[in-house]
Amino acid sequence: MNPYNLKSKAPITVCLLLTVMILTGCWDIRDINHRTLPVVLGISTIEDDQYKVFLKIPEPVEGSMEVKIVSATGETISHAVDVISRNMETSVDLLHVKVIMIERKTAEEGMKDIIAGFMRSREVSSKALVTICDQNMDEFFSKLSESKNLKGTNMFDYFEKNAGWNPEIALTRIWEVYRSIHSYTRDVAIPLIVTGDTTTYEQVGSAVIKNGKMVEQISNDETLLFNAFNDESTHGQIEVLNHASVMIIGNSMNHHTDLTDKQPVLQSRINLKVVVLETRGKTSSDMIKKELSHLLSSRFSSMLANLQESEADILGLGQLYRTKIDRNELKNWRSVYYPNLKSDIQFQIDIQNEGYLRTT
Numbered sequence: 001m002n003p004y005n006l007k008s009k010a011p012i013t014v015c016l017l018l019t020v021m022i023l024t025g026c027w028d029i030r031d032i033n034h035r036t037l038p039v040v041l042g043i044s045t046i047e048d049d050q051y052k053v054f055l056k057i058p059e060p061v062e063g064s065m066e067v068k069i070v071s072a073t074g075e076t077i078s079h080a081v082d083v084i085s086r087n088m089e090t091s092v093d094l095l096h097v098k099v100i101m102i103e104r105k106t107a108e109e110g111m112k113d114i115i116a117g118f119m120r121s122r123e124v125s126s127k128a129l130v131t132i133c134d135q136n137m138d139e140f141f142s143k144l145s146e147s148k149n150l151k152g153t154n155m156f157d158y159f160e161k162n163a164g165w166n167p168e169i170a171l172t173r174i175w176e177v178y179r180s181i182h183s184y185t186r187d188v189a190i191p192l193i194v195t196g197d198t199t200t201y202e203q204v205g206s207a208v209i210k211n212g213k214m215v216e217q218i219s220n221d222e223t224l225l226f227n228a229f230n231d232e233s234t235h236g237q238i239e240v241l242n243h244a245s246v247m248i249i250g251n252s253m254n255h256h257t258d259l260t261d262k263q264p265v266l267q268s269r270i271n272l273k274v275v276v277l278e279t280r281g282k283t284s285s286d287m288i289k290k291e292l293s294h295l296l297s298s299r300f301s302s303m304l305a306n307l308q309e310s311e312a313d314i315l316g317l318g319q320l321y322r323t324k325i326d327r328n329e330l331k332n333w334r335s336v337y338y339p340n341l342k343s344d345i346q347f348q349i350d351i352q353n354e355g356y357l358r359t360t
Helices: 010-022 077-086 104-109 112-121 137-146 154-159 174-181 220-229 285-310 317-321 327-340
Strands: 040-046 050-061 064-074 099-103 129-133 188-195 201-210 213-218 237-240 244-260 263-279 342-351
Touching: 040 104, 040 137, 050 077, 050 137, 064 077, 064 137, 077 112, 099 104, 099 137, 099 154, 104 129, 104 201, 104 213, 112 174, 129 154, 137 188, 174 188, 174 201, 188 213, 188 220, 201 220, 201 285, 213 220, 213 285, 220 244, 220 263, 220 285, 237 285, 244 285, 244 317, 263 285, 263 317, 263 327, 285 327, 285 342, 317 327
Parallel strands: 040 099, 099 129, 129 188, 263 342
Antiparallel strands: 040 050, 050 064, 188 201, 201 213, 237 244, 244 263
16 A cells, blocks of 8 residues: 655645635625615606605514615615615615516606616516506605505515405516517506505506606506406406496407508407306396497407507507518507507407306
């Protein structure tokens, strides 16, 4: 057996020691107890092109979760967050932000820089939900701070499908807004939120965002159709005139498209499965089908006409014509093709619980 030769192993030993010396380790890690993790980030613009940033921060206190709302102004959003972080005992970490709230006047002026900044810095998750505050943001967060029912994550729960979400509420994330800004054929809808009188929050419709700017508003009922058309969810309640209330439980769609002399033609058939919740007086299934089909057709046509006038394609109809329009012409979809779109939208109703109704 040969004796261990230290000299022959010297180069390897030196290399191992050098490797250990250059390891950085976790010297710059910050303990979670020394970090502030806001769940809501509010943004508004004030005079001199400054941003005012609000942070809603949950704080565990003796077995319960309280909320602290802090704010600061800065030339950029990052600057305002740095001001907040500088004046707090802990460092602000935006990676856990779940909801981005933007004041309406800021959305009407344009959100391109805000959205691009989030995507570029990656300090905020691209999956964070975006909403628009339809009132003065100072007033909004002031009322929230006075609310006794305010919890750390209740705004996120408002949009959470397993908690308080309703299909009349649009779900739009940062990456979807960013995509729409750089897309010729797809826009987005963002929920409009205010503080409620008897509830913490109240939705007053959805903002239509075109090229990063709010250009139109749709109602809650129209938002339900928007979600159904985009197959987001269809479990929503619809009032059918004076005869019944029904709930949509499923849907499917078939589209036929044509393009003649730069005029798109769309024929769509939307199949809805519904259950009857309530009836008033003598009501038949045929009556409900007819009234529901008429109600939805007129509501959808009215919404589409307003969207065409605003040249905002939140339904993504341009996606259906991408193979029919030359790539160089796609940039003209909103201004040339979309306003001239002729549509024939038909709703086919299938009632799932006809045993409770007269069939004639």
